[in-house]
Amino acid sequence: MLSKKTKYAFHALTYLGKHMDQKTVLIQDISEEYGISHKFLENILLELRKAGILGSKKGKGGGYYLIKDPKDVPLSKVIRLLEGPIALLPCVSLNYYEPCAECKNEAKCGLNKVMIQVRDEMLKVLENKTLADILDKE
Amino acid sequence: MLSKKTKYAFHALTYLGKHMDQKTVLIQDISEEYGISHKFLENILLELRKAGILGSKKGKGGGYYLIKDPKDVPLSKVIRLLEGPIALLPCVSLNYYEPCAECKNEAKCGLNKVMIQVRDEMLKVLENKTLADILDKE
DNA sequence: CTTATACCCTATATAATTTATAGGTTTTAT
DNA sequence: ATAAAACCTATAAATTATATAGGGTATAAG
Known part of the structure; x- marks a missing residue:
């Protein structure tokens, strides 16, 4: 299951996607809209910015805005950023690969193949x- | 990512599947084979028995054994039992449905549709x- | 050029969940 | 009888997720 962090990220991105007409959106607007702690959300938006999905502007009149076209932000990207691996086992993760601790022989592991x-x-x-797909519905 | 509990369950089931010739298998045999804590594994095997996947025999000469044909145990069943929902959001879980806390309108939620x-x-x-598929490989 | 605003950053606290342990109970073969 | 082995429930320890705290830095406006 996705963590709250990841869900909040999707909420924030949805909100930002729906308000692309305005230059910036305040953290507070989003946190109030969804009842998310301001500070917790702040950390999430920071990660999204560092990943190049959002842009920000400091000071009065500042805030966040989508820097990418929603159709260029695959959901996998958001999940990997906030959540980590999408795969069900570390040994089959494309972006966060690690051998399974107790596994003796990955090549012969049946679970590995299925996963x-x-x-x-x-x-x-x-x-x-992409983000565009989840915006359409609302 | 699957929890250790679920991974241990798969290991145990694999071991039991490979030793269907013998009447019973000791918890200890499995825990030693994979380096799993005896007591932790005990709880897992207990759950698998209560779910009707394993049978057990108490007392001297006792132990656990597969009660089902491996090809009749889908991997989804094991995961749901030890891990809980397979879905990425509670609002799309078939077996553990719950509305998402912050979601205002599930019918209009784009994320819901994708998930x-x-x-x-x-x-x-x-x-x-099924279990049979992961046994084949080893 | 001062002030209020709003994001930036890192550290820490709290809560929840997962993993592991503990210890006695019951059943069964010998 | 005795020893073996699962049964069961409770609790402890470790890890991870969630939330908070507080000062730092850039910017618009007057």
Whole structure:
């Protein structure tokens, strides 16, 4: 299951996507809209900015804004950033690979094979669906 | 990512599947084979028994054994039992449904729609692949 | 050029969850 | 009887997730 952090990130991105007409959006506007702690959200937006998804402006009249076209932000990118691996096992993660601690022989591990399939099926959706897709619905 | 508990369950089931010739297998045999704490594993095997996947025999000469044909144990069943929901959001879980806390209108939630797709793709693999499939490889 | 505003950054505290341990109870073969 | 092995429930320890705190820095406006 996705963590609150990741869900909050999606909420924030949705909000920002819906307000692309205005130059900037305040952290506070988003935190009030969804009942998210201001400070917690602040950290999340900071990560999104550092990842190049958001831009920001300091000082009076400042705030955050989407720096990318929503259709160029795959959901997989947001999940990997806030959540970490999408795969169900570290040994099949494309971006956060690690061998499984108790695994003796990855090449012969049956679970490994299946989990590669699961990962690929998940990615088929998550790499192709973007922020734009989740904005459309609302 | 799957918890250790779930991974241990798969290890135990794999071990039991490979030793179906013998009447019973000791917790200790499995815990030693994979370096899992005896007591922790005990709790896991207990859950698998209560779920009707394993049988057990008490007392001297006792132990655990697979009560089901490996091809009749889908991986999804094991994951749901030890891990909980397979879905990435509570609002799209088939077995553990809950509305998302901050969600105002599920019907209009774009993330909801995508996550239903992700869930279905995951299940396409996890419902169809069984214990038998992960035994084959080893 | 001062002030209020709003993001920036890092550290720490709190809460929740996961992992592990503990210890006695019951059943069964010998 | 005795020893073996699962059964069961409670608690402790470790880890991770969530939240808070507080000063730092840039900027617009007057």
